[in-house]
Amino acid sequence: MRKAFDYSRLLKTLVAVAIMMVASVGFAQAGKLSIGHFVWVGYGPLYLARDLGYFKENGLDVDLKVLDETSLSMAAQASGRLSGVATTIDDLLKYRSKDLCFKTIFTMDSSNGGDGIVVKDDINSLADLKGKQVAMSEGSTSQFFISYLMKQQNIPLDSIITTNMTADEAAVAFIAGHVPAAVTWEPNLTLVKTKKAGKVLIDSSQAPGVIVDVLELSCSVIQNQPDDVKALVKGYYKALDYMKAHPDETNAIMAKGVGGYLTEPKDFAAAKAGVKFYDKADNIAYMGTIQSPGPLAKVIKLGNEIWTDLGRMPNGEVKYKDIVDTSFLDQ
Amino acid sequence: MARVSVLNACLTPRASIPNQLYIGSGVILWVLIIMVWSILSYGEVVPSIFLPTPGKVFASGFHLAANGQLWVDIWASTEVVLLGFFISSLVAVPVGLLMGSFRIVQATIEPFVNFMRYLPVTSFVPLFILWIGIGIEQRVMVIIFGTFFQQMVMTADVSRGVSQDLLNASYTLGASRRDTVWYVLGPASLPGVLDMLRVTIGWAWTYVVLAELVAASSGLGYISMKAMRGFQVEIIFLAISIIGILGLLTDQIFRVVRLKAAPWAP
Numbered sequence: 017m018r019k020a021f022d023y024s025r026l027l028k029t030l031v032a033v034a035i036m037m038v039a040s041v042g043f044a045q046a047g048k049l050s051i052g053h054f055v056w057v058g059y060g061p062l063y064l065a066r067d068l069g070y071f072k073e074n075g076l077d078v079d080l081k082v083l084d085e086t087s088l089s090m091a092a093q094a095s096g097r098l099s100g101v102a103t104t105i106d107d108l109l110k111y112r113s114k115d116l117c118f119k120t121i122f123t124m125d126s127s128n129g130g131d132g133i134v135v136k137d138d139i140n141s142l143a144d145l146k147g148k149q150v151a152m153s154e155g156s157t158s159q160f161f162i163s164y165l166m167k168q169q170n171i172p173l174d175s176i177i178t179t180n181m182t183a184d185e186a187a188v189a190f191i192a193g194h195v196p197a198a199v200t201w202e203p204n205l206t207l208v209k210t211k212k213a214g215k216v217l218i219d220s221s222q223a224p225g226v227i228v229d230v231l232e233l234s235c236s237v238i239q240n241q242p243d244d245v246k247a248l249v250k251g252y253y254k255a256l257d258y259m260k261a262h263p264d265e266t267n268a269i270m271a272k273g274v275g276g277y278l279t280e281p282k283d284f285a286a287a288k289a290g291v292k293f294y295d296k297a298d299n300i301a302y303m304g305t306i307q308s309p310g311p312l313a314k315v316i317k318l319g320n321e322i323w324t325d326l327g328r329m330p331n332g333e334v335k336y337k338d339i340v341d342t343s344f345l346d347q
Numbered sequence: 348m349a350r351v352s353v354l355n356a357c358l359t360p361r362a363s364i365p366n367q368l369y370i371g372s373g374v375i376l377w378v379l380i381i382m383v384w385s386i387l388s389y390g391e392v393v394p395s396i397f398l399p400t401p402g403k404v405f406a407s408g409f410h411l412a413a414n415g416q417l418w419v420d421i422w423a424s425t426e427v428v429l430l431g432f433f434i435s436s437l438v439a440v441p442v443g444l445l446m447g448s449f450r451i452v453q454a455t456i457e458p459f460v461n462f463m464r465y466l467p468v469t470s471f472v473p474l475f476i477l478w479i480g481i482g483i484e485q486r487v488m489v490i491i492f493g494t495f496f497q498q499m500v501m502t503a504d505v506s507r508g509v510s511q512d513l514l515n516a517s518y519t520l521g522a523s524r525r526d527t528v529w530y531v532l533g534p535a536s537l538p539g540v541l542d543m544l545r546v547t548i549g550w551a552w553t554y555v556v557l558a559e560l561v562a563a564s565s566g567l568g569y570i571s572m573k574a575m576r577g578f579q580v581e582i583i584f585l586a587i588s589i590i591g592i593l594g595l596l597t598d599q600i601f602r603v604v605r606l607k608a609a610p611w612a613p
Contacts, residue, residue: 086576087575087576087577087578090578091575091578094396094397094578095397110576110577111577111578113396113578115394115395115396116396116578151481151562154573154576155573155576155577156576179481179562179564180561180562180563180564180569180573181476181481181560181561181562182560184473185472185473185476185560185561188473188476188477189476189480189481189561189562192476192477192480194476194480194481195481328576328577329577330577330579
């Protein structure tokens with residue numbers, strides 16, 4: 017006799033799977049922080065601190081999750097699956113609303129040559145880009161960067177034709193000769209030079225402190241787990257100090273942790289040359305305090321201006337005090 | 348008595364049910380969905396960044412329709428999807444029929460098709476940029492790549508499903524091989540092919556976001572991607588709903604075409 021299909025067993029299995037999935041989701045709990053980020057050299061010290069046990073020694077468990085895009089990380093944070101996200105400050109401005117409360121706890125690094133604009137050889141200035149197609153990821157740090165540079169030179173933002181694609185695809189389209197200019201990042205800048213496909217018109221080392229990576233945490237986390245936040249900042253500073261003293265050993269640990277295109281320690285080391293890490297002293301100087309904000313406030317102001325011009329701030333201006341909490345810097 | 352028979356019809360596999368009941372039950376589900384949505388969003392059970400109110404979605408639709416942008420977006424996506432779908436079907440249907448009917452064609456191309464059909468379209472996006480560029484051709488190519496190989500396999504299955512009795516009968520009646528392909532295999536496959544097209548145009552639409560990832564300046568996929576950066580959830584809902592409605596319309600068109608073109612088929 018053929019056995020009838022066992023529906024009750026299927027149902028039980030499905031219920032068990034569902035319970036496991038719900039249980040594995042890391043909801044807020046003391047002693048635990050989960051942080052989302054995309055693959056970027058600047059987030060290496062988080063892995064260093066985790067793997068050297070610098071978070072653990074203060075009773076903190078940090079779960080680092082790689083998500084492709086900030087929009088995905090922010091969605092995970094909005095639903096409570098992440099305590100915080102590491103990304104650029106300009107990117108964050110677009111997500112802050114009354115429904116989604118988060119604050120920057122510390123600055124991690126700034127791009128110091130890691131981002132740039134690649135152009136064909138006959139283009140020699142931003143003004144030459146007038147009326148030309150520029151490939152970039154719309155609404156991303158790349159667009160913020162070129163818009164910032166154009167604003168500095170009083171060039172209207174609509175004088176270029178923005179062609180939307182990811183930074184990596186922009187580099188591909190540029191190298192293949194489909195667009196005369198692209199905003200992208202390393203290792204694509206080096207690739208353009210080695211392939212002799214064009215030149216780097218300007219990179220972020222010429223505009224220091226504009227593309228800045230920060231770490232933000234949900235307001236509820238800051239309020240409910242202040243000790244964990246302190247442990248996070250403390251561990252991070254300690255990892256930075258250790259990194260400065262032991263570059264080779266730490267590059268290997270961070271490369272393994274961050275992964276992606278940075279899995280090889282030598283690639284990681286090369287990428288590291290394009291960023292500046294912010295230690296405790298840098299952080300205090302750069303972020304300032306709510307009463308007397310540091311240079312970060314200027315970037316936030318510029319970000320608001322640029323995104324408003326580009327119609328990407330539907331929730332209105334986000335002020336320094338709405339998005340920064342400097343109370344944990346001194347650990 | 349009548350009530351019992353309607354109930355019976357509902358509980359009997361494949362039995363037909365009264366027309367009003369058929370339409371009514373479809374409408375009821377939609378009303379329920381919109382009701383639950385309204386309760387959750389207007390009642391602020393779920394924060395607005397997770398679920399916008401129906402009113403907000405409509406308002407954003409009206410706003411975009413008023414300044415004309417919405418029509419540009421709808422047309423941009425429809426153009427890409429239909430172009431990709433037509434080009435793909437134009438090749439996939441005849442080749443698929445041959446693949447299902449002739450063993451030599453099957454032996455030659457089936458292994459290749461089955462290899463290609465598992466490849467993720469996403470990984471081909473950078474290659475398409477290199478090979479094809481960043482114009483509409485690239486977007487159309489994404490749609491073609493996403494549907495073509497699936498269409499081939501499904502069409503081959505349709506043609507294989509044509510009853511051998513029909514072929515034998517036509518040979519017995521003195522038909523040549525060519526006549527058999529042209530007058531028996533072809534028409535007998537028609538309803539199945541139309542069903543296959545109805546299913547795969549839905550798949551073509553699901554690739555619209557991926558297609559508009561590169562260098563699009565308008566389109567439903569493009570606006571929903573753009574809205575994701577900054578959580579304009581109502582725009583994402585709007586784009587999704589419009590794609591769904593377009594899909595529903597397309598489906599009805601295919602239903603009518605199938606009824607007219609192959610009224611004899613079940």
